[in-house]
Structures are given as structure tokens and as C-alpha cells.
Amino acid sequence: MTGYPTSIGSSDESSIHLLGQDLAQDLLGQVGFAELAFWLVALRRPTPAELRVFEAVLVALADHGLTPSAIAARLTLTGAPESVQGALAAGLLGGGSRYLGVTEDAGRFLTAAVAAYDRTGADRPTTEDGWDEVARAAIRGQRAGGRYVPGLGHPEHKLGDPRTPVLMRIAVEEGLFGPHLQLFAAVGRVHPELLGRRLPLNGAGACGAALCDLGFPVGILRGFALLARTAGLLGHLAEELRRPIAQALSDDVRRATDYQPPGTSGV
Amino acid sequence: MTGYPTSIGSSDESSIHLLGQDLAQDLLGQVGFAELAFWLVALRRPTPAELRVFEAVLVALADHGLTPSAIAARLTLTGAPESVQGALAAGLLGGGSRYLGVTEDAGRFLTAAVAAYDRTGADRPTTEDGWDEVARAAIRGQRAGGRYVPGLGHPEHKLGDPRTPVLMRIAVEEGLFGPHLQLFAAVGRVHPELLGRRLPLNGAGACGAALCDLGFPVGILRGFALLARTAGLLGHLAEELRRPIAQALSDDVRRATDYQPPGTSGV
Amino acid sequence: MTGYPTSIGSSDESSIHLLGQDLAQDLLGQVGFAELAFWLVALRRPTPAELRVFEAVLVALADHGLTPSAIAARLTLTGAPESVQGALAAGLLGGGSRYLGVTEDAGRFLTAAVAAYDRTGADRPTTEDGWDEVARAAIRGQRAGGRYVPGLGHPEHKLGDPRTPVLMRIAVEEGLFGPHLQLFAAVGRVHPELLGRRLPLNGAGACGAALCDLGFPVGILRGFALLARTAGLLGHLAEELRRPIAQALSDDVRRATDYQPPGTSGV
């Protein structure tokens, strides 16, 4: 069997190593959980500034009420109470392209636009006007390809996602308002002139921009959204154990079922 | 449709509420991620002391190298690279009774023993000798029922799990070395005289005891182990994206397959 | 790497072997899908009689309308339309001890009772009266242990599960009304005198009894219920793609949410 390289962890009879540290001696009680999550993916310990932005992103994405994924987790626990892991997994499985994908899509869009700009050899803009130009080019590129502009719009927060300005302010406070957040803010400024209507910059997109400015590759962004959501789902499962609603919901659905035998429904 | 009560979160056009707080104004940048996870389950904000113990528990349970669940997550990503949520879910599904169950089993055992003692009306012990007596009764009860004593023994750390003494020290430092950890420590002292051999107190059991002393119901303990494991799995998935091993592992297994047609294998 | 024995399948450059057969030459077009599923678990090809009973069991367990697991699968597809496998997995994860467990629990109960009887050395009963005696002993044993009698009762079909008599009739027609179905029928006859009320023999329990009479170990019974349910879930997912209801359901739940900030709800 070939050797399987890993930099995450290993253990032997007397010690457990994680990220090159001794778990018991160097990490327990000295490293926070979110700090460890950052470290596990980036393979470097975050600075206090990076950690504050990172935790704000996780908190922003942790929960959004009785979402489809929270409902799915609760329904699953009802059928398989012996398996909390199954209920949690069912909830996470709904965290795909449509709901949690925005964070990743926005990160991908912003990263590509910044990379395209860098390939021109020009220095990065130092003014909002400069970033506005980059944003116009990026938006035009999306539209030319028939693609939507990720990070714009929210089904509920039509006048503005309350998370976006706060996340941006925190990044500024910590000196981490980097190129991806700069560009994202510029998209918010210039899109009306190109799209003909004003849409809010949503929080999921802002989180994607902030994670890119923290140096994470876009391929893992959805993973952080899922980690955040895991905490929210735990809250829902703990509540379901205390005061269940899934059975009542299932009964309501059964009562509201409009059974249309095949051929009678035009389907 | 009946009303579905929830205390977790809700949102409207202009705001998102979580745990009775305004997510943007009261939580972002002011509450840590682990702090929020504690709050979501306990419905109360942890004290700094509680948070330090809680984060230590999550860090202790986050990863243990190339475990079956880490391998399953990596193999799943190889087959469905479009679905990070699927790979994460596959990894969590291995966090069941055998691997992550110890935390829950130990919590259940200790909680029942403390509750049984309290039903006698006697005051809680104030000395190690006093807790040793409670431990002897609890161990005898398990053996009488033909049940093993959860939290004892570890397949790899046969001489002692390095996480256990550090977790206990942190709980002592924070003034949170409560009845469940007291009893767990007593089990470590007295079990040899009853079981005829000395086994280490494992870290998963210590985490279960610490979580019970933080006031969490046993039914949710596995959930915290899964939250911790989610961070570890993210680390493995990020590494799999950087430097894959799952395909090589799968090829090795295929090469090592010993095909025994039915009837030829005595099965 | 050690050799990994398997009797299921293997392949090389020019052929694929399954169960010792050449997949292309011996199986395609000559073996049905349910026949193969039976063969994969039992490691022997079913007789036509066994196959008819087996297919009836799978058909009986395939679907039960808009169940929690069907709803969970549909909600998951809404959030992750790129991942049919995730939606299917979410639906199956609800197939645990509470919903699909009855098939397994009934099989376990009946297998243990038959085995206990056999240990007495007596010949198997040849009359209904004889089986009634075995049933009385088995029911008394459950009650003595404070356990319920699995296979009795149904939340909806209070006067009788329509699947049960038909499954029994099919087993009789095929000469496969074995000891487990005999005992299950006896439980249906004698339980009122011991439990003080008459409950229907549910279809899930009848399926468990039939699968035991087909020679399957109880540990895999839930797996067959899950295979059956997979077909039902596919029907729901195909319908969700044609005429979605999950988004409307999610919107209804959101509208019906009764948000109770912590501390205000008595929780």
C-alpha cells in the first residue's frame, strides 16, 4: 500500500498531533474552535484580525430560521431518532448550489475578475473609481456570457441585507478590506447603471468576498458555509428534542395532500 | 397550517433575528462562532469560563487523523466533486455509536449515576473518597446489567489518553470541575479494584463529562462531537482538493481485492 | 496492504464478474433487478416462488405518500438541485428505527422467539393452536421485559393494514408461509387475550416476517426496506422536477413560524 501523505493529523500510543502541534499540550485550552477550523484549512494560524472577520462570517451564515435544510433535519430526526448524525447530514445535504452556493459563486466571480485584472499587468486600483471600472468590466463579462452576477439580490431582504454593511465594517476595522471586498462593494455601486435596477449586495456574497480576502481557495468556501450551518442545525435539533414540531408539520402536509392519480392531473 | 414555535431564528425584510438578538447589530463581530453554537443549543450565552471549556472540548474532538470517516469523506468527494456537502455528510455519517458514541454513552452513564445518587436525598460528596463510593455503585450497576463502563479504554492510547488530564485541568482552572467530571475521575481511580485491570479514561468520555457539567442534555452530546468533527473533515477535504489521496487509495483497494465467488469462500 | 476478500464483484479489462457470474454474458437480460438484489444479499439465486414473495415485500414498502422522508428528499433537492444523490440520501436517512425499524424489530422478535422454541428441542408446531402457544410465550416475554410487541398497530390503519392479509396469502400461494409468518399470524390471534385490546398486524411487520422466512438475517432487513423506499423516493424526486411543491411548503412553514425568543417561551 502506498504512503498516504497528510498534514492534518496523526497519533501514536502516547500523543495526538494536529497540524504539527501536540493536541493536548499546545492546542487544548489555548486555541479556539473557529481558530482551529481556519488553521485546518489554511494550514496556518490566523491573526487576531483574521480570526475576528472569520468568526463574523461563520456567525453570519449559521442560521436563517426554519429553512428547508432545518426542516429536513428535523423531519429526519423524527424518523431516525437514534441517529443525530443522520439528521445533521440530511440538513447539510440541502446546502447546495441554490442556498449555500452564493458564497462560492460570488467568491469565484470576484476571484476571476481580480485575476483577469492582474493579468493586464496594471497595479491594483487604489480608489473606488478604479474598482468601479474593474466591476463594470466584470459585470459586462458575466452578461456577455449570459450569466447572472452572484451576490446581488435576496428573496427576502429586497432593500438591503443587514449583514452586508456590518461585515464590511468589521473587515475595514481589522484592515482586511481586500481586493475581493473592494470589488464586491464596487459591484454594489455600479450595477444599477449596467443592469437597469438596484439590487442589494447579499450577505452570502459578502461572506464569499471576505473569505477570499482571507486567502481561502474558492473550492472550499461552501465548506465554511456548511460548518456555520452545522451550528444552526444543532440548535434546531436540540430544539426538536425539547419541543418537537416535525411530526405536526408532517401531519399538516399529509392533511394538505391533494392526491391526483396519474392521468387526472395533466402531468 | 398550525404555528410552528421556534426560539432559534426568524427574519423579515429588514432584519434577521437569532436567539432574540439582532444578528447584524448584536452578534456579528461581537460573538464568536463556538460561543454562538453553545448559545444555539443552551439558549443562553456562555460565561467566559464555560466557553473556554466548551472550545477545549470541540478542539479535542475535531480530528484524529485518517479515520474511517475522513477516508469516507475523501472517497465521496472523488466521486461527487460537485458536492462538498455530500462529502461532508458522508464523513459525518460515520460518526455514530461506535466512534462518536462514547461521548454520549459516558454522559448518559454519568448523568444517570448522579441522578440516582441525588434520589437518595443525600448531599453530593465533597471528597474524592465520597465520589469513589458513587463510582463503585455506578460501576457495579453497569456490570450487574451486563453493560460495559463507557469512557474507559482506548484502542490506541492504552497507557492514557493525553487529552483527558488536560481537559480536567482546564475545567478545574475555570471552576467547572462539576459532579460529572468528579464522578468520571473517581471511575478512573476505582475501576481497577472492580474490573481487575487498569484502563485509561479516554478523551471522548472526558468530553462527555465536561459537556454534562456545562449543563447540556445527553441527547445532544453527539451533536457537539459532530460539530467538532465537521471542522476536521473540512481540513481533510481542503487537503484532498490540494493533494488528493482518495483515488490512489481506491486503486490500492482494487488491487488488493481478493475475489472469492460465492460458494468458494465458505461464506 | 492485506487482501480484502469479497464475493460481490470484480472486474478486469475485458469482463465484469458479479456473484461469480459474467455480468454481460450471464446476467444482463436474464436476471431481473429484484432477483439480483436478493442474490447480492443471500449469495444464492432465489426460486421463482421466493422471488414473487420478495418482490411483493419490496412493492409493499416502496412508498406511503408524502412521508417525512419524501418531504425531506424534496426539500433537499430544492436546495441542491445539482445533487440527486444528496436528495435521495436525505430521504433515506429518515428511514431509521421509528419508520423503517418495525420491519427489523418484528423480524428480530420473531427470530428470537422461534430460536428460543427450537432450543427446547421440541418439534415445530404443525397447528395454529401450537403456534398460538409459542406466540403467548413470546408476548409474555416481551411484556416481562417491558418491551412492546413489534408488528402490532398502525397510526393510520387502525382497523387493519390492507397489506398484511395479501402478503400472507401470497406467501401461502408460494409455499413460503414459514415459521416466522406462522408465529406472526399467531401473535395476531392471541395478543388481545394478553394485551387486553385488539391491534392490527401491520404491513411492515408482515414484511419482516416474510423476509425472515426467506432466510435473510435480521441485520439486513432494514436495508431491504431502504431499497424499496429508494424507488418511492425516485418517484417523488421525478415529480418534484416536473411539478415542484417543496418551495411552496417551505414558504408555508416560514409564514407559519411562531418565533418565540429564548426566555419568552418557557423553554
Add this chain to the structure above:
Amino acid sequence: MTGYPTSIGSSDESSIHLLGQDLAQDLLGQVGFAELAFWLVALRRPTPAELRVFEAVLVALADHGLTPSAIAARLTLTGAPESVQGALAAGLLGGGSRYLGVTEDAGRFLTAAVAAYDRTGADRPTTEDGWDEVARAAIRGQRAGGRYVPGLGHPEHKLGDPRTPVLMRIAVEEGLFGPHLQLFAAVGRVHPELLGRRLPLNGAGACGAALCDLGFPVGILRGFALLARTAGLLGHLAEELRRPIAQALSDDVRRATDYQPPGTSGV
């Protein structure tokens, strides 16, 4: 709560309806399991000819030995033996774009090519030469878009996938060698002149073509591959219960772990 239309199933106190039929009276013992699966998705009962092709497709896709998904399912059962549904779900989650996607991708490619041809208003070809022309146009279109031609090539069966000719023969025997299989066969004939090398038509692609000729929409094709795989996974899980290999595999991986602390590995 709005009414939720469904044509799959419903039940009341005395009966269970599925697809407009009475489950107990009309289906049990009279409809096969694969027949029901076809019916649940197509909302019509298959003809005997359609059923034979459909079952051949399911049998062809049921198992391929110790694949990543079979290994993941076995590893998951080891960690959570209480949850067969979790092990099955973990195995299915690996059935994504990379492994089971070929069936769907081939179906999508062939359906689009046939639709594009039909839009020309010309009658469907009646000769192989005619289909070869359609195939050339379709392959040129893929290459112009920088896309690969799905259904061509197999990592192991480099000289030919043994399932393909048999599946095609069965479709011919049953009078179901329709436009999608015709076009797929033509792709096999003409691709060398366009791609400069000869690749085998793989079985997953042939299954996709056959399912399209049966009238299924491409969006559900992966679902049938997953249904087929569920039977194979059950075989692996039943074997894992009889003669486990996952723990040994996990131990082998642990022994073969090449731990490279961050910073030492160039990653």
C-alpha cells in the same frame, strides 16, 4: 396551508393508493419491483419489452466491485452500525458527476443532438449512414464548445465495455433500439475519424441512451443509476456484516499514513 398535489401515493384508514392503484388489491404480487420503479417515475406501466430493457440497465449499473462508494458505505457502517440507512446514504453520496454522471451526461448529449436534428424539420435517419452524419455534427458541436464526448472511454475496459453490445442487443431484441441508441452506436462508429483515436462505448453511456429511448427525462437518469447502486451497496453491507473488511482497511490506511506537518511538505 396550500394543497400539495402529488400523483405518487396516498392512504386512508382502510387503503393505500399508489399511482392510482390500490396497493394491496392491484399491485402486491402482481407487479414486480423494477416495474413499479419504472411506473413511479414514468407514471405509466412499462410494456414487457420496456421492462426487460429497464431491468437490464439496472442490473448493468448495480455494482462494480469495491468502488469508492462501496468502501465509503462499509467504513460508515463500521462507525455507525446502528444506522444501515447512514451507510447506504454515504455510499450513494459518492454517486455523483464523476462516477454515475456518465449515464446522465450521455443522455443529455444524445437528447440534445436528437432535438437539434429534429428542429431542422428533417425526418429521422433510417440508415446507419444517416445516423453517422448526425453523430458527426454532435461530436463537432461538443469539440467546438470544448466539451468531451460523454459515453466514450473507460478507465479499465480500454478495449471495450462488455456491457455495451449486450445492452444494445437486448434493445434490438425488444424493438427498443430507438434514436438515442442509434445515435450512440453511430458515435461509436464515427468518433475515430474526428477524435483521432478509437475509444470504447462505455456501459454507463449505453444505459443513458437506453433510458432516453424508454422516454425518461435526462434529469432523472442519475436517479436510476443510484437505485441500481443501492442494490449493490446492500450486497456490500450484508457482506460487511458477515465478514467485515472496513476495520482492516482503516488500520492499513492508518499504518500507511505519511504524516507531513504543515510547512514540511511544500503544501
